[in-house]
Amino acid sequence: MKQSYTKEQRYRVTQKVTLVGSIVNLILAFAQIVGGLLAQSQALIADGFHTLSDLVTDFVVLIAAKMASKDPDDDHPYGHERIETIATVVLGLALSGVAVGIALSAIQRLLNPETLMQPSQLAILLALFGILCKEGLYHYTLRAGEKVNSRLLKANALHHRSDAISSVIVAIGVTASVVFSIPWLDALAAIAVATLIFYMGAKLILDSAMELVDTAWDSDKVEAMQNTIAGITGVQSVHMLRTRKMSNNVLVDVHIQVAPHISVSEGHHIAETVMTEIHQEYDEVSDIVVHIDPEDDETAAPSKDLADRTSILSQITTAFASVDLTFLPSDVTLHYLDGKIEIEINLDQKPSSEQVSNITKSCDKITDVRSIRISHTQ
Template sequence: MTEIDRYEESKRVTIVGMFVNTFLALIKIIIGLIGQSSALFADGIHSLSDLVSDVMVLFAAKHANKGADFDHPYGHERIETLATVILSVILMVVAVLIAYHAIENWYFGELLIPDTLTIYAAIISILANEGLFRYTMRSANKINSDLLRANAWHSRSDMYSSVVVLIGLIGTMLGVVWMDAVAAIIVAYMIAKMGVKWAWKSLSELIDTGVDRETLKQIERIISNVNGVKKYHCLRTRKMAGQIVLDVHILVDEHVSASEGHYIAEHVRGMLAERVDDLKDVTVHVDVSEHPEQFVSPKKMPPARDVIIKALNDHLSKYGDSAE
């Protein structure tokens, strides 16, 4: 899928989400205020944060899929990762505010019996958010976007929070007046948990954490099984918006030609691209002898060919001969 296709898919899904979240935020905030339910009002604020995240997703999807340029030779995918971190922080801040408001009302005894209308609003929110989650996740898997996945789970967390709100509303109407406040606190915990999860994953990507052990072992098996590869070293991996970037040094027979060494390297690249999912780029360096992974000072390396030939010519010139 091209970068343009990825952007168009992200744009379409996000715009649909914006309409749904705008509708839900207005319904829950207004009915939460009128119906005297702090849990439903908090859930409306959660939907409002969904709307903010949708705007961020739209911005990130546009700029993250520009492709490589002079200033960004590896592409702009990290914009998507950074946006995911910001979205996660918003989730955690919203969670703290919701919990604080609910605990404050509970502590000061400002607990009221909600109106029946609040139950209908909660049911509408459950159905709408579950539908939005499935719709967004389908597109996220189609274009392999962690940002869209984060946004999809944002909708799923909103659905779960609405379920908790519904239970709290029913309990409160049955006489257990503190259940609405407890529901709001549970909603806050669920929101915060999701925010921490996605923030951790995205921050790990920003500091170039490698792929998981299973994927790494798969990569190692593929490289080892390519004909002509004696050994490999300096294998490094990192991720950019869910896609893998790796580089590796392969050791080939010292007597092969430069073109054959290049052929073996291209074979490694091709096999990795064919068998490793979500591989963005591969760099293969060909070695004919093992060397340490750290930099080697040029002063400690053997002399270059032209230096050797010059020294040999200087020596042979004494006898009227030449190495040329």
């Protein structure tokens, strides 16, 4: 089982990783843009501005991680993790926007050949330096994201990987342009970079949007969870198991069927056992609501329109008064099952057979009553 981290611990890890990434990106962006101008490489300059945009997204990650680490409050009883999801959408939009800008600039140069640049060998060295930096940041960030199970860090790691891939394309395009003295190869490399960046951005947006509309957890994990719950003592069946993702967390709602005549406290104990087992088995589950059913409410007749306890007790009182017997409300147990009511009455004194017969006949006339059972402690 993976180690669990508190929100504060996750934020500190995110803060450290993001600050390291910001420093590396600042140095790399300066080297790529200035070096690209000196080496006459549009692809390298485009990659430099792409790296510069990473600084903005790094700050978005920091702010989102800080806000998402807050504890639940009255306005946000489920916590603030959705902020990470929104921040991931922002990362995707930033990537997509940068991609469109790079592509338009490169296409404009292709349409105007006189504006094309002829890169020098310095551009090749800078492109290789970019690959080294970005791939290093990818592995560093991904390890941290997996360690604390942060979807935001994993998304940022994917961002770094897209940067590394774009730098590979830049290196190929620049090298080909230098070796064969074909300026438009550099521009084509810039367009290829833009295409990959746009794809990464669109994927982040789509994945986060699916989370915002409460997409279910992975089907194999949901099935495994259902089997875990079904194996708990006291659980007769499991139905209406629903899950939804919220950033790194999973919220669960489930109906479990228990024996219909057990006490409320025993049913509650079974529910507590289910919650404990699921929290121990799945670190991602942050909240689980267990609904106790005495029957499968997907197939049984509904009981919501049956008479309530006050009405039933009033009618029972009349029946008991007719045979000169009394009872306490606590002596009566009602079972609402399959659209009918079963009544159990436990008296302190032993009634006569005639009294029992008369009470039973009177109670049988009560609407929707299936059966009545009278017992005594004496």
